[in-house]
Amino acid sequence: MHWLPAPPFPSHRWAFxxxxxxxxxxxxTHAQSLPPKARAPRVEDKNAVTTIQAEDISGxxxxxxxxxxxxxxxxxxxxxxxxxxxxRQVEDEVEAKGNVKIWRFGDYFTGDELxxxxxxxxxxxxxxxxxxxxxxxxxxxxxxxxxxxxEAVVVNGTYSTCQxxxxxxxxxxxxxxxxxxxxxxxxxxxxxxxxxxxxxxxxALSFSLSGARRSGWLSPMPGFGSKGxxxxxxxxxxNIAPNRDLTVYPKIIPRRGFQLGANGRYLGQTDNGLLYQxxxxxxxxxxxxxxxxTTPGGSTDRWxxxxxxxxxxxxxxxxxxxIRAASDDNYPNDFSKTVSSxxxxxxxxxxxxxxxxxxxxxxxxVQKYQVLQDPESVVDPSLFVSRPYDRLPAINFHAAQYDVxxxxxxxxxxxxxxxxxxxxxxxxxxxxxxxxSYPIVGSSYFITPKVMVNLASxxxxxxxxxxxxxxxxxxxxxSLDSGLVFExxxxxxxxxxxxxxxxxLFYVNTPYRDQSQFPTFDTDAATxxxxxxxxxxxxxxxxxxxxxNQLTAALVSRFLDAxxxxxxxxxxxxxxxxxxxxxxxxxxxxxxxxxxxxxxAATGRISDTWGFDSAVQYSPSQxxxxxxxxxxxxxxxxxxVLNLGYRYLRGSFKNLEVSSQWPIxxxxxxxxxxxxxxxxxxILESLVGLEYNGDCWVFRMGAQRFVTTSTKASTPIFFQxxxxxxxxxxxxxxxxxxxxSIPGYQRLNEGYGR
Numbered sequence: 001m002h003w004l005p006a007p008p009f010p011s012h013r014w015a016f017x018x019x020x021x022x023x024x025x026x027x028x029t030h031a032q033s034l035p036p037k038a039r040a041p042r043v044e045d046k047n048a049v050t051t052i053q054a055e056d057i058s059g060x061x062x063x064x065x066x067x068x069x070x071x072x073x074x075x076x077x078x079x080x081x082x083x084x085x086x087x088r089q090v091e092d093e094v095e096a097k098g099n100v101k102i103w104r105f106g107d108y109f110t111g112d113e114l115x116x117x118x119x120x121x122x123x124x125x126x127x128x129x130x131x132x133x134x135x136x137x138x139x140x141x142x143x144x145x146x147x148x149x150x151e152a153v154v155v156n157g158t159y160s161t162c163q164x165x166x167x168x169x170x171x172x173x174x175x176x177x178x179x180x181x182x183x184x185x186x187x188x189x190x191x192x193x194x195x196x197x198x199x200x201x202x203x204a205l206s207f208s209l210s211g212a213r214r215s216g217w218l219s220p221m222p223g224f225g226s227k228g229x230x231x232x233x234x235x236x237x238x239n240i241a242p243n244r245d246l247t248v249y250p251k252i253i254p255r256r257g258f259q260l261g262a263n264g265r266y267l268g269q270t271d272n273g274l275l276y277q278x279x280x281x282x283x284x285x286x287x288x289x290x291x292x293x294t295t296p297g298g299s300t301d302r303w304x305x306x307x308x309x310x311x312x313x314x315x316x317x318x319x320x321x322x323i324r325a326a327s328d329d330n331y332p333n334d335f336s337k338t339v340s341s342x343x344x345x346x347x348x349x350x351x352x353x354x355x356x357x358x359x360x361x362x363x364x365x366v367q368k369y370q371v372l373q374d375p376e377s378v379v380d381p382s383l384f385v386s387r388p389y390d391r392l393p394a395i396n397f398h399a400a401q402y403d404v405x406x407x408x409x410x411x412x413x414x415x416x417x418x419x420x421x422x423x424x425x426x427x428x429x430x431x432x433x434x435x436x437s438y439p440i441v442g443s444s445y446f447i448t449p450k451v452m453v454n455l456a457s458x459x460x461x462x463x464x465x466x467x468x469x470x471x472x473x474x475x476x477x478x479s480l481d482s483g484l485v486f487e488x489x490x491x492x493x494x495x496x497x498x499x500x501x502x503x504x505l506f507y508v509n510t511p512y513r514d515q516s517q518f519p520t521f522d523t524d525a526a527t528x529x530x531x532x533x534x535x536x537x538x539x540x541x542x543x544x545x546x547x548x549n550q551l552t553a554a555l556v557s558r559f560l561d562a563x564x565x566x567x568x569x570x571x572x573x574x575x576x577x578x579x580x581x582x583x584x585x586x587x588x589x590x591x592x593x594x595x596x597x598x599x600x601a602a603t604g605r606i607s608d609t610w611g612f613d614s615a616v617q618y619s620p621s622q623x624x625x626x627x628x629x630x631x632x633x634x635x636x637x638x639x640x641v642l643n644l645g646y647r648y649l650r651g652s653f654k655n656l657e658v659s660s661q662w663p664i665x666x667x668x669x670x671x672x673x674x675x676x677x678x679x680x681x682x683i684l685e686s687l688v689g690l691e692y693n694g695d696c697w698v699f700r701m702g703a704q705r706f707v708t709t710s711t712k713a714s715t716p717i718f719f720q721x722x723x724x725x726x727x728x729x730x731x732x733x734x735x736x737x738x739x740x741s742i743p744g745y746q747r748l749n750e751g752y753g754r
Contacts, residue, residue: 048075048076050073050075051073052065052071054071055069059086063088063089064087066086066087067084068084071085075118078104078116079102080114082097082098082099083097083098083099084097085097092118093115094114097114098112105133105149108130108131109125109128109129109144110128111128111144112126112127121148123146124144125146126142127142128144128157130154132178132180135161137159137161138163139160139170140158141156141157142156143156144157150179150182151177151178152178153178154175155174156174157176158173159171161723168695169193169726170192171191171193173187173190173191175188180209183212184214187206190202192726194723205217213237216236218235220232221731222730231251235249235250243266244268245266247263248262249261255290256288256290257289258285261282262282263280264279264281266279278309280306281305282305283304285301288302294328298328299327302334306324308322309321321352322350324370325370326347326372328372331372333374349367359400360398361397361399363398364394364396365391365393366391366393367394368390368392369387369388373385387421388522389522391418391419396414398413400412409438410434410437412434414430414433415430416430416431417521419521419522425466427459429542431455433452433453434455436451437449444484444486445484446481447480450478451476454475454545455474456472458518473518474513475510477545478508481534482505483505484503485500487501499559500560501556501557502558504534504555504556505553508549510536510545512582516588519543520543524540525585528596528617529599529615533552533573533596536548538581546581547581549577552574553573554571554574555571555573556569556571556572570602574597574598580592597617597620598619598620600615610632610633614631630645631645631646632644633744635744639661639662639663639669639746641746642660642662653677654679655675656674656678658673658674660742661746664690667694668690668692669691670689670690670691671690671738672688673685673742683705684706685707685741687704687741688703696723696725697722697749698721699721700720703717704717717731719731722749
């Protein structure tokens with residue numbers, strides 16, 4: 001082997017020597033540039049080969065190499081380009097100047113000067129700009145200090161998830177630690193700018209780089225309570241573990257005092273693989289300055305709790321609880337911010353356990369209610385909320401087997417319950433309902449005869465002048481369910497579909513048994529609808545078994561597309577009575593109707609954009625509509641939805657509802673909802689708002705109004721600026737209000753936030 005003549009450029013001077021060194025390999029300058037690597041686990045291969053290239057390469061082999069003009073170094077997941085560079089092979093360190101560019105695990109940096117240890121990842125860059133792979137965040141600074149492969153400190157720099165050279169929002173901080181390994185950004189003294197206007201200053205700030213949850217202060221939430229009182233909430237989020245978290249809500253209510261709330265969630269499994277999950281929310285306000293107790297000497301401390309838990313004790317055994325409680329009757333009126341929570345009056349506390357056998361299930365539960373009376377019920381008895389019976393306890397047993405002994409189905413349901421009420425008669429009830437049926441099913445028909453017996457025994461306590469008593473009851477029932485299915489191919493809206501025609505007859509015969517002496521612990525008349533007319537009993541609960549000699553006739557037609565999905569369903573049903581209905585809840589007067597009201601329904605999604613649902617109950621004897629409801633939804637595209645609804649129940653309500661999310665112009669979207677009582681001629685609930693989608697931020701504003709009592713209403717207002725990948729600032733919770741009020745609502749920046 002001999003030396004070759006020196007080439008015109010010194011880049012070949014070290015070609016042979018460098019290729020003989022395992023740590024460094026020289027590449028001709030005309031080689032294609034490598035694209036930045038996609039994001040990968042941040043583990044650098046310490047034994048990886050370092051490749052260098054430039055137009056001029058000079059220096060001492062195995063010591064220090066100088067690269068001039070289009071210098072480039074590549075080692076595993078790190079790549080550096082610059083006008084000039086100096087590589088110290090022993091230290092595995094590079095210094096670069098002039099148009100410096102560096103790619104590290106998908107993150108991209110540019111600057112004037114760089115010093116970086118290719119082995120440890122330590123170094124710095126002057127006057128840098130950067131772009132992170134995790135959330136496409138970008139920024140610029142006076143200096144970036146690289147701590148290791150995962151961590152970098154931005155000195156006197158900016159940060160934003162907006163794209164482009166002039167981001168709409170950014171934060172500026174004296175020190176900003178970007179730790180990709182821990183997925184967290186931590187800033188010192190920080191000012192948040194929006195449209196180059198400072199909108200918030202904070203001595204410290206932390207956030208997730210990828211948008212994942214992590215511990216830290218959430219943005220302050222100024223707002224208004226249910227009665228218009230100003231308040232300020234500054235929540236803190238604890239990311240305890242991937243399956244556990246806790247959010248604490250310190251709240252200042254100037255008119256009332258300091259309230260502390262907390263919401264904890266957990267989900268997991270035990271060492272032997274048994275699942276558990278739960279959530280608990282509490283609020284506590286000591287010494288409410290505005291509250292006047294309803295009883296002399298009562299406490300002014302206000303609180304509420306909501307807790308639920310389920311857990312498997314074994315493969316077949318589980319338990320759980322559900323707890324709802326409040327300090328006083330006025331709590332929903334004073335603190336609720338939604339329609340649903342403001343109307344909650346029966347708070348259930350339940351502890352239960354379930355065991356599943358091969359073909360049977362055993363459930364034991366304890367249920368107790370707290371009833372919050374509307375303060376207006378004192379002057380308006382119609383607002384009074386009746387108190388349900390407590391179950392202390394209730395034990396349910398269910399067993400069933402299908403297709404046994406030549407095709408029979410059998411089932412047994414039984415319940416042993418101790419009922420307690422502070423002002424009504426108390427007692428213990430044992431119910432057993434065995435049943436057997438024989439389904440006969442063909443390709444286009446079915447016939448199912450069934451026999452069942454309702455057995456009940458009551459042990460009643462003494463009540464007033466009434467002595468303790470024992471009662472029993474046995475009521476047999478025979479039913480026959482039958483139906484046919486016809487099909488034909490047709491077209492709907494120009495598409496090939498399959499239409500079915502499904503007539504159905506359901507006969508029930510239950511003899512009369514006098515049950516007027518039995519209490520009504522948990523029984524009421526069932527709502528008359530399509531599911532109820534195909535049940536044997538017209539009551540819900542076990543205290544009344546309705547006598548019956550009746551036939552239900554129904555006709556259903558379904559329209560199925562080529563994939564078998566139902567696009568349209570039409571239904572008609574009516575019940576015919578062959579004798580008077582003598583068993584009633586609290587009356588000895590029988591019902592002598594020969595036929596029931598007619599039920600009509602139509603529901604479906606007739607196209608990709610249109611869907612509807614409708615139901616009508618019509619009384620032929622009175623020749624009038626008893627109840628009706630119609631809803632229609634039009635969704636012609638993304639973030640476009642219009643909902644129309646009408647609900648009517650004779651003698652109760654007549655409401656019209658409209659809600660929508662719709663683009664107005666450019667990036668502006670309007671949202672709104674109105675629920676109007678045509679009977680009372682007043683608005684029950686309303687919501688109006690505007691949204692603006694700025695790509696890397698969303699602005700929401702609006703107001704909501706809903707009734708809390710018969711004479712009072714709540715009108716919370718809200719506005720919110722959500723900075724994608726950072727936080728949201730504003731008053732109230734507009735996103736929650738919009739999602740709950742508008743069916744089909746779509747978040748403008750879907751994918752951001754918790």
